[in-house]
Amino acid sequence: MNxxxxxxxxxxxxxDYIDAVLAQPPGTAQADSAQRKLIARIDAEKTPSxxxxxxxxxxxAALAAVLLPMLMWMPGTNGGLVFADVQRFFxxxxxxxxxxxxxxxxxxxxxxxxxxxxxxxVRLDAGGGFxxxxxxxxxxxxxxxxxxxxxxxxxxxxxxxxxxAEAIDWLEDIREFQGQAELLDETMVIGGQQAYGFSLAAGGxxxxxxxxxxxxxxxxxxxxxxxxxxxxIETRMDxxxxxxxxxxxxxxxxxxxYRLLGEFTADTQRD
Amino acid sequence: MHLHSPSNxxxxxxxxxxxxxxxxRLAVDHGRDVFAAxxxxxxxxxxxxxxxxxxxxxxxxxxxxxxxxxxxxxLCAMATRAAIDELRRGQRWKRLTGPLLAARSSxxxxxxxxxxxxxxxxxxxxxxxRIPRRQAECFALRFFDGLELAEIADAMSTTSNAVxxxxxxxxxxxxxxxxxxxxxxxxAES
Numbered sequence: 444m445n446x447x448x449x450x451x452x453x454x455x456x457x458x459d460y461i462d463a464v465l466a467q468p469p470g471t472a473q474a475d476s477a478q479r480k481l482i483a484r485i486d487a488e489k490t491p492s493x494x495x496x497x498x499x500x501x502x503x504a505a506l507a508a509v510l511l512p513m514l515m516w517m518p519g520t521n522g523g524l525v526f527a528d529v530q531r532f533f534x535x536x537x538x539x540x541x542x543x544x545x546x547x548x549x550x551x552x553x554x555x556x557x558x559x560x561x562x563x564x565v566r567l568d569a570g571g572g573f574x575x576x577x578x579x580x581x582x583x584x585x586x587x588x589x590x591x592x593x594x595x596x597x598x599x600x601x602x603x604x605x606x607x608a609e610a611i612d613w614l615e616d617i618r619e620f621q622g623q624a625e626l627l628d629e630t631m632v633i634g635g636q637q638a639y640g641f642s643l644a645a646g647g648x649x650x651x652x653x654x655x656x657x658x659x660x661x662x663x664x665x666x667x668x669x670x671x672x673x674x675x676i677e678t679r680m681d682x683x684x685x686x687x688x689x690x691x692x693x694x695x696x697x698x699x700x701y702r703l704l705g706e707f708t709a710d711t712q713r714d
Numbered sequence: 715m716h717l718h719s720p721s722n723x724x725x726x727x728x729x730x731x732x733x734x735x736x737x738x739r740l741a742v743d744h745g746r747d748v749f750a751a752x753x754x755x756x757x758x759x760x761x762x763x764x765x766x767x768x769x770x771x772x773x774x775x776x777x778x779x780x781x782x783x784x785x786x787x788x789l790c791a792m793a794t795r796a797a798i799d800e801l802r803r804g805q806r807w808k809r810l811t812g813p814l815l816a817a818r819s820s821x822x823x824x825x826x827x828x829x830x831x832x833x834x835x836x837x838x839x840x841x842x843x844r845i846p847r848r849q850a851e852c853f854a855l856r857f858f859d860g861l862e863l864a865e866i867a868d869a870m871s872t873t874s875n876a877v878x879x880x881x882x883x884x885x886x887x888x889x890x891x892x893x894x895x896x897x898x899x900x901x902a903e904s
Contacts, residue, residue: 456889461857463834469753469762477749477763478741484767485741488774593738704742 475597479586482595482704486573486588532660532684537561540683548675557680564693576693585695594697595704627651633661633681659684735777741770744789747859751790754858755797757839765796783868790859791851791869798850801843841891849884852877 469477538560545553556568565577576585586595627640631653638653638661653662663680697703748769752762769792782788842850848870855861855869856877863874863881870877 457838457857457885457892460834460838460888460892463831464754464757464838464858466831467757467835469750469759473759474746474749477759477766478745480763481741481745481749481767481770482738485737485770485774488771591738595742704738 479597482586532654532658537685538688540686540688541680543678543680545676545678558688558692560688560693562693566692576695578693578695581695583695585697587697587701592698592701593704594701596695596697636661638662735773737770737774740773740785740789744786745770747786748789748793751793751854751859752797755794755839755842755854756800757835761800762797765793765800768796769793784865787855787861787865787869790861791855791866794854794859795847795851798842798847798854801839801850802847837892837895838888840895841888844891845884845887849880849887852880853884853888856881 536559538558540559541557543553543555543557544551554570556566558566558568563579565575565579567575567577571589573589574587576587578584582598584597586597588594625642627642629640631638631640633653636655638655641652641654643650643652649666651664652660653664654660660682662682665678665680667676745766749762749766752765753759756762756765769789772792773789778788842854845853851870852866855866856863861869863877866877867874
């Protein structure tokens with residue numbers, strides 16, 4: 444607070460109270476998180492055709508970004524040997540490609556492609572609307588808004604701000620995850636292959652993971668458990684492992700025709 | 715303090731287009747200021763996020779007709795106004811839900827001679843929610859956001875003199891409210 448400004452027109456009696464408010468500013472990570480949500484919200488508001496979907500887009504992208512590393516690092520459960528085989532696919536892959544579909548009362552409201560490479564870099568593409576590239580090794584995320592040809596690069600979190608980064612603290616989510624996988628009696632056929640289901644509950648979601656007899660994951664179905672009322676929302680991910688992926692997909696450099704918003708660049712981060 | 719941020723006294727920087735304001739640029743330049751302004755009044759990150767988004771959505775839906783001299787002041791004033799409304803709604807809710815819930819939601823509001831910063835901040839926010847809205851808005855813009863009198867006057871469509879008078883009234887009202895809060899029991903406060 445500008446002390447001189449304060450003391451000119453503010454009785455001493457209130458200064459301690461004002462200083463108490465100013466002494467508790469929002470954390471950097473909290474402000475970063477709010478800023479990201481703001482940009483996504485503005486994008487959704489300005490694009491009528493995607494108006495109803497974009498809110499889900501951000502939520503689902505965040506969910507996918509949290510869920511994938513969670514699955515990759517999920518600690519041992521009581522599901523037996525077969526589920527351990529399933530987990531191994533999520534830790535040993537060269538690349539992982541997934542098609543994510545979110546439906547509400549059986550109507551598709553979002554489709555997204557998710558690709559992960561061996562370095563755990565993630566790319567999310569929501570049709571022609573937007574793409575995110577998340578590089579956990581450099582703690583950076585690139586957002587591309589295709590219709591307006593704009594890009595935004597931002598740090599995933601600030602050093603020293605881990606305690607405040609509740610909403611994006613993947614590591615904490617992973618460490619605290621205590622999943623219990625239960626093998627279901629029912630089976631289903633996915634892509635011509637017999638699939639066996641495992642039921643898990645974590646992070647406010649009921650999840651069913653379908654895998655082949657050898658443990659290769661084929662599909663993950665998720666329903667949120669913390670939304671009020673009958674919402675009929677389901678998210679489905681269909682997996683494909685070790686498909687060759689172009690390195691350029693994970694580049695943090697925006698395409699040449701895109702305008703970079705803000706002053707933060709990958710070079711800034713390296714400095 | 716954000717008063718020293720580079721964009722604080724920048725001239726109007728908005729690129730007018732056929733479709734209106736450059737909302738993206740406004741969000742990048744002032745989004746954090748708006749969030750911080752809402753946070754200072756409410757002390758709640760989730761509420762501040764909602765307010766931050768609503769400020770910009772409102773800007774998209776109803777852009778100002780008059781020329782804006784300082785977008786930072788204008789947007790912070792919008793956020794502060796919305797945040798004070800949140801505070802007042804909270805006060806109303808406590809009055810409606812009775813002493814028990816109010817006491818439970820404000821366990822620290824006990825009379826004590828050694829108030830720590832957290833309790834002082836909470837006390838000031840409670841008091842802000844109980845004085846007239848315009849006084850609360852003036853006070854927050856001046857002492858939380860560090861705006862000059864002329865900037866506040868511009869943001870509130872009034873004169874610097876009027877702001878000065880309103881601020882004096884706000885200070886007196888807050889002093890009274892705080893003394894009441896600190897001497898009464900939580901039950902009496904509800």
